[in-house]
Amino acid sequence: MDVRRNEKKAYLKYMVYMIAVFFNVPDSPTVYAVQTLWSVKEGTFTNLTCFVDSNPRTIVRWKKLDGPLPIKGRESNWSFLLTKVSRSDTGIYQCQADNGVGPADSATISLDVLCKNNSNPPTIQKTFDEKVNVLFGKSDFSLECKAEGNPKPHIRWRRTNTNLYFNNPLSFSRSDYQTEGEYECVAESVGFSATVKRTVVDVIGRPAILGGPDTLRTSQGSSLTLLCEVNADPLPESITWSWRSINGQEVVLSGNTFSGLDLTRRTTDMGADGILVIDPVSTSNAGEYTCTAQNMFGTDSRGFNVLVEGPPVFVIAVVTGVLVVSIFLTVVAGICIARKWGCVCCKMKTGDVHVPDDNKHPPLPKQTTVIMELEDFAGNIRPERPHWAEKDPYAINISYHHSAMQNPVHADTERRKLYSDENRPQRKQIHGSAYNRGAHHNPVIHSHVGNYRQTKEKRLPVQHDGWADAVDLF
Incomplete structure (x- = not known):
């Protein structure tokens, strides 16, 4: 039992030793500023402190970025002590730590010393003129603005009447005519209005196109x-x-x-x-x-x-389009005129007579009824169908029967004779727009001669359209 207890104690000691070795890992420093901005009154004590996390531990080195460290200051571990601060102590301080493991690290603290008396607004010193001449093409040109006040003013530049700000000093890598203009130095302090001073940057030199x-x-x-x-x-x-x-x-x-x-x-x-x-x-x-x-x-x-x-494509297209449209309209107008004159000449050659549009004809007698019987047209109001209509329309060597060439009983020539001036006493003219169709003369009816009869018997009245079509066919 004692042997086992001794082995157990030795094993526990070994485990504790192993755990201690595992957590003891070297690490590069990490620096934090406890407070990045300090505002203290003149003559008071100030302690600027940084916090450092590193393994192994390291010491902190202090320096002032905008000047030498105050002689009256004292470094103590991670702090920088100032017993009695003055306005000359105002500035930016940096604490830096380096333990040899990995890169060093640092942090900055701004110190603003307030005067014992009342605060003062910022005042811009005369470090530049109202107009500054710069040669065209000059490089590394700069303007520095200095100001005093309590608290210490913040200084920057901007173009007049704009919100485009530049750092102080105002610098240009190369001066050209686009650089020329009016600029303002702006000094701002907490609790006071900004102080502004203007200057004109005038660039002179050779032409630039x-x-x-x-x-x-x-x-x-x-x-x-x-x-x-x-x-x-x-x-x-x-x-x-x-x-x-x-x-x-x-x-x-x-x-x-x-x-x-x-x-x-x-x-x-x-x-x-x-x-x-x-x-x-x-x-x-x-x-x-x-x-x-x-x-x-x-x-x-x-x-x-x-x-x-060459000439613009759209001009050629427009000219071509105008010519095409003009030619088209000319052709259409010529066709219309040719058709119109052709119809007039055709009517003059066929002897058609223009029937005036006059509806003032005397009315048709009430006792008169115009009828037409089938026997007036040999029992059929249509012309006789030719015998070759029964044949194949695509057959060749079609012969025509002699009867197909015969005129109907009431052919057009006989009807014209019936309506000629010689038979004027034997016919009675009927007026009315219902029987006026196209270029045909008004139909007439005869008492005893011809194919039209006047009767009091009730017969099937002939409709105008059918009668006119039948007349046209014959």
Whole structure:
């Protein structure tokens, strides 16, 4: 039993030792600032403290980012102690820890020392003029703004009448005409209105022509406009145009170089514009056009490659469409006129007589009834059907029977004789629009002669349409 107890104690000691070794892992430091902003009164005690988590433990090193550490300050473990702070102690302090395991870590604390007396609004010092001249193309240009106040003011820059802010000092990697303008230094303190001081950044130098498309395509017969936008201070003394044709010929352009060319110039806020207009454009105007601006500081130029194509497709389409429509309307009008005159001539040749549209005919007598019997047309109101109608319509060598060529009993020729002037006394004309159809004469009825009879017997009345169709067939 004692042996077992000793073995058990030894095993427990081994387990405890193993656990202790497992948790003792080296780790790089992690630094936290207990408070990132301290505002203290002048002459009071201040303790700037950082918290460090590391394995193994490490010490903290302090430094001031915007100046040397105060001599009266004392480092104590993770703290920096100031017995009596002054306005010169105001600034940003950094605590840094490094235990040799992994990268070092740090944190920053801002210290703002308040005066014993009443607080003061921010005041901007005169470190720049109301107007600052900068040479075009200059690099690493900067403006610094300084201000005093209690509490210490926060300083930054912005463009006038905008909310676009820049850090202090105001710096430009390269000065150009887009940099030119009015800027404001803004100093702000807690409890006071912002203090503002303006300055104008004036960029002077050689002309600078703004970029754009280098190749322009246009159509023959259209208008071409080339715009040369020049930024310059002072203004360019001259803006000239030159042209090199596709054959290599170089010409300095003027207003009368070729037809349709117009050269103008206008002044802008940033300099001047040169405008070249060609109207209309021809294929001979193709080539490279160069705009050159010059002032006392130098020159700048820009080229335009102009390609002239054939006439616009839409113009050709419109002209073609108009021609097609005109031809179509002319043909339709000619066909209508030809048909109209052809019908008139046809009527004149066939002897048709125009029947005036006059409804003022005397009424038909009430005792008169127009009837038509089947025997008037040989027992059938239709013409005799020819014998070849029974044959195959697609058969060849069709012969016609002699009876098929005979005229009906009341053929058209006999009916015309019946209606001729010789039989006028023997017929009675009936007026009424109901019997007037097409170019036929008004039907007549005869008392004893012909195929129309007057009777008092009740017969089947002949409808106008059927009678007229029967007459037309015969």
